[in-house]
Amino acid sequence: MRIASYPDRPQIEIMPKDRDEIVEILEEIAVLLQIKGENAFKIRAYENGARALERTSDSLEVLIQEDRLQDIDGVGKAIAEKVVTLFQTGKLDYYDNLREEVPEGLREMARISGLGGKSIHKIHKELGVESLDSLREACESGRVASMKGFGEKSAAKILKGLDNLEKFSQRHLLSVAEEVARPVVEGLRKLPSVQRAEIAGSLRRRKETVGDLDFIVASDEPEAVMDWFVSRDGVSEVTAHGKTKSSVRFEGGLQADLRVVSDVEFPAALHHFTGSKDHNVQMRKRALEQGLSLSEWGLQKKGGDGDYESVADEEGLFERLGLKWIPPELREGGWEIQRSEKDELPELVTYGDFRGALHNHTRASDGKGTLEEMAAAAEDLGWEYLGIADHSRSSFQANGLSEERLYEQLEQIRKFNSSGQSSVHIFAGTECDILKDGDLDFSDELLAEMDYVVASIHQGGFGQDKDTVTRRIIRALEHPSVTLLAHPTGRLLLQRDPYPVDLAKVIDAAAANGKWIEINAHPVRLDLDWREWDRARDKGVLACVNPDAHRPEGLAHLRYGVDMARKAGLTAGEIANTRNLAEMKKLLGCGK
DNA sequence: GCCGTTTTCGGCCCGACTGTTTTCAGTCG
Numbered sequence: 184m185r186i187a188s189y190p191d192r193p194q195i196e197i198m199p200k201d202r203d204e205i206v207e208i209l210e211e212i213a214v215l216l217q218i219k220g221e222n223a224f225k226i227r228a229y230e231n232g233a234r235a236l237e238r239t240s241d242s243l244e245v246l247i248q249e250d251r252l253q254d255i256d257g258v259g260k261a262i263a264e265k266v267v268t269l270f271q272t273g274k275l276d277y278y279d280n281l282r283e284e285v286p287e288g289l290r291e292m293a294r295i296s297g298l299g300g301k302s303i304h305k306i307h308k309e310l311g312v313e314s315l316d317s318l319r320e321a322c323e324s325g326r327v328a329s330m331k332g333f334g335e336k337s338a339a340k341i342l343k344g345l346d347n348l349e350k351f352s353q354r355h356l357l358s359v360a361e362e363v364a365r366p367v368v369e370g371l372r373k374l375p376s377v378q379r380a381e382i383a384g385s386l387r388r389r390k391e392t393v394g395d396l397d398f399i400v401a402s403d404e405p406e407a408v409m410d411w412f413v414s415r416d417g418v419s420e421v422t423a424h425g426k427t428k429s430s431v432r433f434e435g436g437l438q439a440d441l442r443v444v445s446d447v448e449f450p451a452a453l454h455h456f457t458g459s460k461d462h463n464v465q466m467r468k469r470a471l472e473q474g475l476s477l478s479e480w481g482l483q484k485k486g487g488d489g490d491y492e493s494v495a496d497e498e499g500l501f502e503r504l505g506l507k508w509i510p511p512e513l514r515e516g517g518w519e520i521q522r523s524e525k526d527e528l529p530e531l532v533t534y535g536d537f538r539g540a541l542h543n544h545t546r547a548s549d550g551k552g553t554l555e556e557m558a559a560a561a562e563d564l565g566w567e568y569l570g571i572a573d574h575s576r577s578s579f580q581a582n583g584l585s586e587e588r589l590y591e592q593l594e595q596i597r598k599f600n601s602s603g604q605s606s607v608h609i610f611a612g613t614e615c616d617i618l619k620d621g622d623l624d625f626s627d628e629l630l631a632e633m634d635y636v637v638a639s640i641h642q643g644g645f646g647q648d649k650d651t652v653t654r655r656i657i658r659a660l661e662h663p664s665v666t667l668l669a670h671p672t673g674r675l676l677l678q679r680d681p682y683p684v685d686l687a688k689v690i691d692a693a694a695a696n697g698k699w700i701e702i703n704a705h706p707v708r709l710d711l712d713w714r715e716w717d718r719a720r721d722k723g724v725l726a727c728v729n730p731d732a733h734r735p736e737g738l739a740h741l742r743y744g745v746d747m748a749r750k751a752g753l754t755a756g757e758i759a760n761t762r763n764l765a766e767m768k769k770l771l772g773c774g775k
Numbered sequence: 776g777c778c779g780t781t782t783t784c785g786g787c788c789c790g791a792c793t794g795t796t797t798t799c800a801g802t803c804g
Contacts, residue, residue, distance in 0.1 A: 224787060228776035231788085259777045297793090299802050334795060423803090425792050430803095440804085 200269045202236065202243045203460075208269060208278055209233035209262070214293050215281045217300020220308070226300070231257040236266065237460070240468025243270055288314035295344035297422070302337075305330065319345055343420065347436070355437055356676060358706035358743055360386050360393035363437050367415060368398060374411060376404035378446045383456035387511045389746035391709045392676055396439035399453045405443035412441045447493050448480060450500045455479035461516025462509075469504050469520065477504075512749040529754050534745045536755040538763050540738065541570030541612060542637050542669055542701060542729035547592055548573035549581035551734040554595065558605045560735035567764040569738075570729075571596065572612035572637045575624035581641075586629055589613060593632065608764055610634040610771065614669060619643050621658025623665070630664035634773045637701070637729075638662070639669035644682035653685040657692040666771065667699035667727050667759075670710040678707065686715050694722035699759050702751070704744025705731040716751035726751075727759045 200208070213229035235257035239246070246252050247270055252263040269275050282290070292303045292315065306312045309330055312321050319342065321327050328338040364382050371380035377400055381387070384397035402408050409429045413421045422438075423430040429441045444452045455463060456479070470477035474485050481491030482503060494500045498508045506523040510531055513519040522528050544550030545557055552560070554571065561569040573592065574583035584592065596611040612635045616624040623630060623638065630636050638659040644652055659665055671689060672681030693700050700719055703710045708731065711719075716726070728744035730737055748758060755761040762770060 222776085225776050227788070231777075234789095257777070261776055297802065301801060332795065332800070336794060340794090423792055428791060430792090 199271060199273045205243070205266055205269045206233045206237045208275070209236065209265075212278055212281060214300045215285050215290070218285050218289050218293065218303045218307070219281075220304045228257075228259075229262070232259075232262040238464065238467070240464050240471070247271075286313050288312075288317075291315055292318060295341065295348055297340050297344050302333075305332070315345060315348075347432070350436060354392040354394050354677060355435075356706050357386070357389065357391055357393060357709070357746065358740075359435070360396060360437060363417070363433050363435070364396050364398075364439070367396075367412075367439070370411070370415070371398065371400055371408065374402075374408060376407050377402045379449050381453050383453055384458065387457045388459060388514055389512050389750055391713075391747065393437075396437060397456045398439065398441040399449065399456055400441065400443045401446040401449040402443050403445070408443050409441065448491075450494050450496050451477070451481040451491075452479055454497055454500055457511050457514060459515050462514040462519070465516055465520050466504070469506075473504065475504070510749065512746065513752060515750070518752075529752050531749040532745060532753055532755045532758055532761065534742050536758075536761040537566070537728070537741060537745070538761060539566040539568035539570070539607075539767065540729045540732075540741055540760055541610065541635060541667070541727060542572050542614060542703070543570060543732040543738065544573050544614075545571055547588065548578070548583055549733060552732075554599060554609065555604075556735050557732070557738070558599070558607045558609060560732075560738050561607045562605060564738060566607060566738075568608040568610060568767060570610040570612045570635065570637075572614040572635075574641075575613055575615045577616045577618065577624045578641050583616070583624075584613070586625060589625070589629065590632075610767075610773070612637055612666075614639055615665075616641055617655055617659040619647070619655065621655040623659060623662055627662075627664065630662070633664070635666035635771050636662075636664045637667055637669045638665045640673055640682070644673050644684075647682070649683035649685055652682055653688050656684065656689050660689070660692045660696050660698050665698060667701055668693060669701045669729070670703040670708050670731070671700060672710050672712070674710050674712075675707050676709065681710075686711075687718060690715070690719045690722060690724060693719070693724045699725040699727045702726055702728045702744045702747050703731050704728055704740045704742070704747070705737075706740060706743050709743060709747050713747045713750035716753060720751075720753065720757055725759045726753055726757060729760075 209229050210233045213226050216226045216229065235255050239255055247267055252258055252266055253260065265275055265277060289303055289307055292298060293300065306318065306321065306327065310321050310326055312318050322338040322342045327333055327341065328335045364386055368380055368382050371377050379401040381399050383399045386393045386396060400408055405426050409424060412429055413424050413431055417433050418431045419434045420432040422432060427443055430438065432438050442452060442456065467477045470482060471485065475482050476485050476487065482500065483491050492503065494503060501508045506520065507526055507528055509519045509523050509528065512531065539561065543557060545552060545554050557571065558569055574581040576583045576585050593611045596609045599609055612633055613625065614637045615630065617638050617640050618624060656668065660668060671686065672684055674681040700711055726748060728741060728748055730740040730744065732738045732740065759770060
């Protein structure tokens with residue numbers, strides 16, 4: 184675990200903590216105790232307690248209500264009390280005091296990969312180091328290397344860790360992780376000694392951002408696989424190189440772990456390292472209820488010692504537990520196991536289901552491709568139609584179209600369609616700004632002329648409060664010409680948080696007015712978030728997955744939106760642009 | 776701090792990997 188990067192942020196709100204947060208706090212307590220040089224067994228008790236809490240399958244709320252926390256092996260009186268306090272109040276004096284006792288510089292040092300509490304304690308005690316800067320100086324001057332138990336390599340490793348801390352402290356976009364991981368897994372599969380190879384972890388679950396990469400390989404010759412892995416192009420650093428596990432860092436900062444197991448161990452290992460943590464907790468609980476114990480090594484009788492049952496693949500593993508195979512995208516610990524048990528998992532939409540997309544740009548505003556080039560790219564993808572929705576006049580920064588220019592583009596698109604030069608039908612739309620008061624950026628007459636209207640916020644969303652933004656969006660959704668709401672929260676992954684908006688109200692308004700909500704597939708947006716779709720689906724709101732392409736190649740970004748739609752549990756029927764051309768024309772009420 | 780009793784304190788631990796050692800300590804997931 185790493186200590187949070189906002190060491191002294193004042194706690195303004197008192198909020199109860201959930202299981203994950205409490206686990207992190209217990210882990211942080213262990214690190215802080217290490218830095219202080221406390222009793223090693225006390226430290227281990229906190230580490231064990233955190234792990235035990237993390238692995239329990241029962242809900243924390245129920246455990247506390249029924250006073251059963253101490254039934255968990257590894258949780259005693261002291262830790263149980265702390266868990267209850269954190270769960271109920273979100274605050275713990277013991278923890279706060281501990282943080283105050285340990286200088287901020289030392290807590291920052293705990294964020295350096297490869298540097299743990301014990302080493303920090305030693306470096307602090309023997310060298311008087313108390314900040315990242317003085318740590319760097321102590322490494323460079325050879326003082327660290329001269330300490331007992333340390334050497335040149337330790338000092339070099341710490342320096343590297345300091346560099347990495349500055350450069351790569353954050354997560355990575357799904358699209359970036361995918362680009363790094365894809366060639367690696369394909370290369371692994373081509374090795375003669377490799378029987379099976381898969382990407383695991385959050386990338387396999389298609390999370391919108393990825394912390395690090397996990398590869399699982401089945402092979403009888405692990406050394407050869409490891410040697411190949413650590414010598415890949417783009418590997419900037421090898422942080423571990425063993426027989427069953429190796430770790431590297433790629434240029435750009437992505438860290439990757441490779442685990443090699445035997446072919447018979449592969450299904451359980453793949454499942455375990457795919458996660459999520461919450462999903463695995465529920466799966467282990469289910470196994471226990473059936474007298475089985477599930478781990479990364481496999482399924483065995485409860486209390487058995489290593490006599491694992493053999494299953495051929497993940498399907499077999501799920502089947503053994505009375506479940507249908509659950510697509511990795513759904514393994515977030517939500518409703519997936521319940522629905523799998525009843526054979527009620529949704530048939531998730533696939534990339535091949537899509538017949539086109541509606542939110543795309545050309546050179547007329549801030550795109551880089553012409554109408555013809557965009558149409559040709561859509562044709563290459565096998566699409567039946569493409570919607571062009573360039574920016575409206577208020578988006579000056581994006582060269583937004585005036586009403587005159589939009590009329591001209593409308594004419595140009597009508598001509599293009601009647602010329603028969605492409606098998607792709609172009610829908611004439613606009614990405615019309617929702618102005619500060621909820622008015623739209625073009626006249627009602629012009630909007631009524633368009634095949635469809637994409638409404639979105641580009642300015643001012645961050646200066647307004649939640650009620651104002653929410654009202655602003657709802658007014659737009661009530662406009663008769665609006666077809667769909669684009670990137671509803673304005674978030675930019677790893678760059679900018681969403682603007683404040685009451686999504687429940689927005690979703691209800693979309694449902695009430697028969698409007699669609701976009702899953703913007705641009706890799707930095709992926710907005711609306713997949714977590715919000717249960718409500719939208721239940722209310723019957725159609726999704727529309729759009730690449731928001733600004734150049735011909737951008738159309739292919741659709742696949743990241745498809746990933747999000749799958750994470751949301753959506754079927755083809757719940758997404759507008761899986762409709763064929765005739766159906767889409769009907770939906771948009773045009774081209775009769 | 777937890778656990779399991781030898782009921783008041785002594786032993787405690789998950790496996791893989793690295794680095795500094797020459798049998799082990801620290802870190803990580």
